[in-house]
Amino acid sequence: xxxxxxxxxxxxxxxxxxxxxxxxxxxxxxxxxxxxxxxxxxxxxxxxxxxxxxxxxxxxxxxxxxxxxxxxxxxxxxxxxxxxxxxxxxxxxxxxxxxxxxxxxxxxxxxxxxxxxxxxxxxxxxxxxxxxxxxxxxxxx
Amino acid sequence: xxxxxxxxxxxxxxxxxxxxxxxxxxxxxxxxxxxxxxxxxxxxxxxxxxxxxxxxxxxxxxxxxxxxxxxxxxxxxxxxxxxxxxxxxxxxxxxxxxxxxxxxxxxxxxxxxxxxxxxxxxxxxxxxxxxxxxxxxxxxx
DNA sequence: TCTTGACTTGGACTGTGTCCATCGTAGGAT
DNA sequence: ATCCTACGATGGACACAGTCCAAGTCAAGA
Numbered sequence: 001x002x003x004x005x006x007x008x009x010x011x012x013x014x015x016x017x018x019x020x021x022x023x024x025x026x027x028x029x030x031x032x033x034x035x036x037x038x039x040x041x042x043x044x045x046x047x048x049x050x051x052x053x054x055x056x057x058x059x060x061x062x063x064x065x066x067x068x069x070x071x072x073x074x075x076x077x078x079x080x081x082x083x084x085x086x087x088x089x090x091x092x093x094x095x096x097x098x099x100x101x102x103x104x105x106x107x108x109x110x111x112x113x114x115x116x117x118x119x120x121x122x123x124x125x126x127x128x129x130x131x132x133x134x135x136x137x138x139x140x141x
Numbered sequence: 142x143x144x145x146x147x148x149x150x151x152x153x154x155x156x157x158x159x160x161x162x163x164x165x166x167x168x169x170x171x172x173x174x175x176x177x178x179x180x181x182x183x184x185x186x187x188x189x190x191x192x193x194x195x196x197x198x199x200x201x202x203x204x205x206x207x208x209x210x211x212x213x214x215x216x217x218x219x220x221x222x223x224x225x226x227x228x229x230x231x232x233x234x235x236x237x238x239x240x241x242x243x244x245x246x247x248x249x250x251x252x253x254x255x256x257x258x259x260x261x262x263x264x265x266x267x268x269x270x271x272x273x274x275x276x277x278x279x280x281x282x
Numbered sequence: 283t284c285t286t287g288a289c290t291t292g293g294a295c296t297g298t299g300t301c302c303a304t305c306g307t308a309g310g311a312t
Numbered sequence: 313a314t315c316c317t318a319c320g321a322t323g324g325a326c327a328c329a330g331t332c333c334a335a336g337t338c339a340a341g342a
Contacts, residue, residue, distance in 0.1 A: 093263070104252075104256075119273050194289080302326100
C-alpha cells in the first residue's frame with residue numbers, strides 16, 4: 001500500500017490535497033478506520049475537508065480495489081487498506097477491537113459445488129468473534 | 142422454531158398480541174427479514190404495532206438465542222430464525238438474495254491457536270458472495 | 283376484580299451515509 | 313506563465329436504520 005499515491009496517479013487520478021491526505025491516512029498502520037475516523041484525522045491536516053469528500057474518496061478507493069470495506073456489525077463500515085494478501089477478521093465482542101487473521105486453507109474449498117445452490121461463488125469473508133487478550137477470562141477491565 | 146411461543150411462555154414472557162404476531166412471522170419460512178419488513182408484515186395483522194416494539198422484541202429474541210442477527214452489508218440487519226443448526230450465508234452481489242449454506246467442516250479448526258492472536262475465539266460467521274442462478278453468467282435480467 | 287409492573291406507543295433524537303447545486307482548482311493547452 | 317474547463321470539493325438538506333423516553337395500557341397473579 002506504500003505507493004498508493006503513485007498508483008493512483010498512474011490511474012489518472014487528479015491529485016488534490018484532499019485525496020493526498022486521505023491516502024496518507026490509509027497508508028499508515030491505522031487499520032480498520034471508519035469513514036468518520038478518517039474524516040477526523042484528515043481534518044487535523046486539512047481543516048475544511050468535507051465529509052462528502054471523504055465518503056466519495058473512500059468509495060472510489062474501494063472500487064479501485066485499493067481498500068476493502070469491512071462490515072462486522074450493523075454500525076459504520078470500516079476501511080481496510082490491507083488488500084495485498086487475503087485475510088479475515090477477528091473481532092472482540094467486548095471492546096470491539098478488530099484484528100486481521102490468516103486461517104489455514106481456502107474457505108471456498110469447504111463449499112463444494114453441490115452445496116452452492118446454483119450460485120457462482122466468488123469470495124468468502126469470515127468474521128471470527130471472541131474475547132481479545134485484554135478482555136479475556138479473568139479480566140475485570 | 143415451531144414452538145417458539147411455547148418456549149417463550151416457559152421463559153416467563155408476558156404474552157402480548159404484539160409478541161405473538163412477531164413470533165408468528167418469524168416462525169414462517171420468511172427468512173432473513175429486516176426489522177422494517179417484520180414491522181410491515183406485523184402491521185398487516187396488528188395495524189397499530191410500533192416500530193419500537195418490533196425492535197425491542199427482535200432484540201430480546203436475539204438475546205434469548207431464538208433468532209440470529211445477520212449483517213451482510215452496511216444496510217439493515219436481518220433476522221434469521223434458523224438457529225437450530227449452524228449455517229452460514231450466501232449472498233448474491235447483484236440482487237441481494239440471501240440463502241443459508243452448510244459448508245463442510247468447522248471453520249474454527251482452520252484457525253489454530255497460534256493464529257488467534259491471544260483471542261478466545263467463540264464463533265465464526267462466513268459470508269460467501271457471488272451470483273445466484275437468476276443473476277449468473279448469461280443473464281440479462 | 284383489582285393491582286401492579288412489565289410492555290407498548292409515538293415522537294424526538296442520533297449516527298451513518300447519500301445527494302445535489304454551486305464553487306474551486308489541477309493539469310493540459312497555448 | 314496564463315488560461316480553460318472538466319473533474320473534484322463543499323456544505324447543507326435529506327434518507328435510512330436504529331435508540332430513547334415519558335406516558336399510557338394491559339397480562340396475569342393475588
